[in-house]
Amino acid sequence: MSADLVMEMNFNESVSVRLTDEGRRILAERHDELRRRVPTVGPYVPRVEDEEGRVSFQLWDLMHTFGPSLFLGNPNLPIEADIRFRPHLRPTAAQRMEGSDG
Template sequence: MKMATVNINNYVRVKLNEFGLSVMKSNREELQRMAPSLPDFTPPETDSEGYSKFQLWSLMETFGPVIHLGCEIPFDSEIQFTCDAVTEVAG
């Protein structure tokens, strides 16, 4: 088994789905109610493979409240992590 040390400030890549985009848009609309001068929601950039990039803490903050057992998840279940080191773990 390989393990990676990942910092919450590291970037991760996910493939958002329509539900994920709707969560992000809803969050932005809530902020706009408190600060009407904020610009409208703009979907995050996606690369040629369909991935969007987030810092891990931001991904957790944004989607944590809607993720639970049996829920519709806001992105494909595989997350790509960036990390500085990968080490073998005896198992």
């Protein structure tokens, strides 16, 4: 892989992860808390896993939901360590500047 490879990713882009039992518990608990605050919210429906056992999030939602649980030494991580993303490939700001003529 080239050392010059740079990619930008927007917080709104989709990522997929494999949840652990802890991650499933956190999602259900967050929904229960929302229902306590807003009784009209419907019952919890788990996220649908794809054929590889992955679920999708927007990057910001993944970070917001599981960020407090992602720390070195946590024996109960909410997600497996690999995150897949399909960013919309676009030049970085520096690359756009290099390509401009003026």
